Amino acid sequence: MLSAACMGTLQGADYVSYSPIRIAQSAETAGEELPPPPGFVQETPASVSEDVDQTDDPIGNESIAAETSAAPIPDHDYRDFVTRAEFESAISNLAWKKGPFTFTPYGFVWADVAWNSSRCVTDGYCLYSLSDEVDDSPGAAVDARMTRIGATVDGPGFPWNPCWKLKGVLEADFEGQVNTTRNKGQLQLRKAFVELRNDHADLRFLFGQDWDIISPLAPQMLNYLPAGFAGNIGYRRAQFRIDKGIQMGPDFRALWQIAVVDSFGADYNSTSGVASQAGGWPLIEGRYAVTLGQRCRPAGPATFGVSAHVGEETYRFTPIKDTYAATSEREHIQTWSVNFDADVPLTKRISVLGEGFYGCDLSSFCGGINQGVDLYRRDGVRDVGAWGAVHTKLTDKLTNNTGYGIDKPDEDDLHGTTVASAGKTSFRTRNELFFTNFLYQWNKALMTGIELGYWKTDWEASDVSTTDVQFSDMDSGKTFRIDCAVQYLF
Numbered sequence: 001m002l003s004a005a006c007m008g009t010l011q012g013a014d015y016v017s018y019s020p021i022r023i024a025q026s027a028e029t030a031g032e033e034l035p036p037p038p039g040f041v042q043e044t045p046a047s048v049s050e051d052v053d054q055t056d057d058p059i060g061n062e063s064i065a066a067e068t069s070a071a072p073i074p075d076h077d078y079r080d081f082v083t084r085a086e087f088e089s090a091i092s093n094l095a096w097k098k099g100p101f102t103f104t105p106y107g108f109v110w111a112d113v114a115w116n117s118s119r120c121v122t123d124g125y126c127l128y129s130l131s132d133e134v135d136d137s138p139g140a141a142v143d144a145r146m147t148r149i150g151a152t153v154d155g156p157g158f159p160w161n162p163c164w165k166l167k168g169v170l171e172a173d174f175e176g177q178v179n180t181t182r183n184k185g186q187l188q189l190r191k192a193f194v195e196l197r198n199d200h201a202d203l204r205f206l207f208g209q210d211w212d213i214i215s216p217l218a219p220q221m222l223n224y225l226p227a228g229f230a231g232n233i234g235y236r237r238a239q240f241r242i243d244k245g246i247q248m249g250p251d252f253r254a255l256w257q258i259a260v261v262d263s264f265g266a267d268y269n270s271t272s273g274v275a276s277q278a279g280g281w282p283l284i285e286g287r288y289a290v291t292l293g294q295r296c297r298p299a300g301p302a303t304f305g306v307s308a309h310v311g312e313e314t315y316r317f318t319p320i321k322d323t324y325a326a327t328s329e330r331e332h333i334q335t336w337s338v339n340f341d342a343d344v345p346l347t348k349r350i351s352v353l354g355e356g357f358y359g360c361d362l363s364s365f366c367g368g369i370n371q372g373v374d375l376y377r378r379d380g381v382r383d384v385g386a387w388g389a390v391h392t393k394l395t396d397k398l399t400n401n402t403g404y405g406i407d408k409p410d411e412d413d414l415h416g417t418t419v420a421s422a423g424k425t426s427f428r429t430r431n432e433l434f435f436t437n438f439l440y441q442w443n444k445a446l447m448t449g450i451e452l453g454y455w456k457t458d459w460e461a462s463d464v465s466t467t468d469v470q471f472s473d474m475d476s477g478k479t480f481r482i483d484c485a486v487q488y489l490f
Contacts, residue, residue: 100155100156101153101155101156102153102154104151104153104154105149105151106149106150106489106490107147107149107489107490108147108488109144109487109488109490110147110486110488111142111144111486112143112146112222112485113141113142113483113484114140114142114481114483115138115481115482116138116140116479117478118132118477118479119134119135119136119137119139120455120479123139123140123141124141125223125225126223126453127370128229128428128431128457129431129456129457129476129478129479131457131459131477132475132476133459133474134477141182142182144174144182145175145182146173146174146175147173149172149173150169150170150172150190150191151169151171152167153170154167155168163198163200164196164198165197165198165199166196167194167195168193169193169195169210170191171189171191172187172188172189172190173187173188174187174188175188175224176188190236191236193207193208193209193210194206194207202245202246202247203245204242204243205242206241206259207239207240208238209236210236210239211234212235212236212237212261212309213239213257213258213259213261213307213309214234214287214357214365215232215234215307215337215339215357216234216287216305216307217232217341217343217354218232218234219232219387219403219405219435220391220399220437221401221435222450222451222483222485223435223451223453227387227403227435228366229369229370229431230405230407230431230433231355231385231386231387231405231407232366232385232387232405233337233339233355233359233362233365233366233385234366235364235365235366237262237283238262239259240259240260242258242259243256244257250294250295251292251296251301252290252291252292253290253291254288254289254290254291255288255290255291256287256288257285257287257288257307258285258286259284259285260283261283261285262282262283263278263279263281263282263311263313264278265277265278265313265364265373266313266364267373267375268315271375271419273317273319274316274318274375275315276315277313277315278314279312279313279332280312280332283309284309284311285309286307286308286309287305287306287307287308288306289305292304297345298348299345299346299348300348301345302342302343302345303342303343304341305340305341305342306338306340306341307338307341308337308339309335309337309359309365310335312332312333313333313335313373314330314331314332315333317329317375320375320376320420321420322420323376323425323464323465324464324466324467324469325375325376325378331379333379333380334361335360335362335365336359336360337358337360337362337367338358338359339355339356339357340356341354341355342354342355349392349394350390350393351390351391352388352389352390352391354387354403355387356386357383357384357385357386358382358384359383360382360383362383367383367407368381368383369409369430369457370428371409371414371427371428374413374416374417374427375415375418375419375425376415376464376469377415379413381410381413382409383407383408383409383410385407386405386406387403387404387405387406388405389403397440398438398440399439400436400438400439401437401439403434403436404433404434404435405433406430406431406432406433407431408429408430411429414427414462415427415462415464415469416462416464420464420465423463423465424461424464425461425462427459427462428458428459429458429460430456431455432455432456432457433453433455434453435451435452435454436451437449437450438450445490446488447487448485448486448487449484449485449487450484450485451482451483451484451485452480453479453480454480455478456478457476457477457478458476459473459476459477460473460474461473461474
């Protein structure tokens, strides 16, 4: 009886998911420090069934075909260009076995060429634009470091309860060190986790490194970090996590998620005189989402979620010459956020999705325009941001994504986020992004795309030589970017 209840089949959804394919690490350009942005859990709302078989890019949505089986825990992380059924079909012949284990390799080869009208951080992809006072020269890049490799490992089942499935995922790309020469990309761990799941009970346990629970969506962009530091927060980090879905009717499903997550200071990792450390307790993340209209909405189910996190980071500061920050201190700084996400199909070809957030010390979550802690106040920076996008399937092969994002740290919390020279420093107060792209799926393996993006980043300078800090406006950074990319999925 129990075995029969676990036999429900999953069908791949016939729409292409709408999210990105890239995420950023760290960079340092023109003296601007960019600590690695961790954490980015891309986990689908209940409208999209998740399954770790996916790896961030190659996996799609699934829906339940058998009414006797509950919808599986969403695990699709919004960075797909093919559906789950297409992906599994393409790689089914690649799997190989070793005893009770089934290994399935996956990945893609990626190459893009981009031109920036003025300098941004970084040349290979854009997170925010440098002030025109610092550098307004154009830049170009041809890059292949986003190329990705990975494997899923299906383990032996449990004879006493066949509903429970065991799986492992290991995934890496070559964005490990942004500051190295582009033709010498370093391997970077993206995912490494074990998953225990029961689709019949709609229950999932995950142990290892995966995307954050909070703010699980992302716009589908060619830029490596889609709207990161411009309204889209979240990254990857190690965690112990539980997902529990509850089907409360034929058209209503709820999803509860909670995780104990690794915590670490993200700012000033290479700044002399500043040491960032993990807090005294791990981060706690949680999310509640509802999916409506699983059967009654012709356009597809709509999902709405709320999420939050709270944690602590520890920083040790030494005196900074020629500034009012002239003492040695150890500070425990809280990081927290409250978030909202929505994914609403309007028709079978048009969907609207987006997120909003408010929080503090969010640089490790790709917030605050990479400013989580103020170097002179030695406290967290409050931050608010949002993004929205429209995904349009123009034909069976051609899709368009158009959107906007904004990240706006609280100016009252910012005195400076770079090491002062003669008492003078600077910081970023607002980062906006407008983008549109066209992606063409030639077949199940080959995708080409072109993206037009515009970043506008506002800057301020400050004199921190005394506690009476003096502020002055700098020229905004404005970058128009053209990005052309080719992805070959295997």
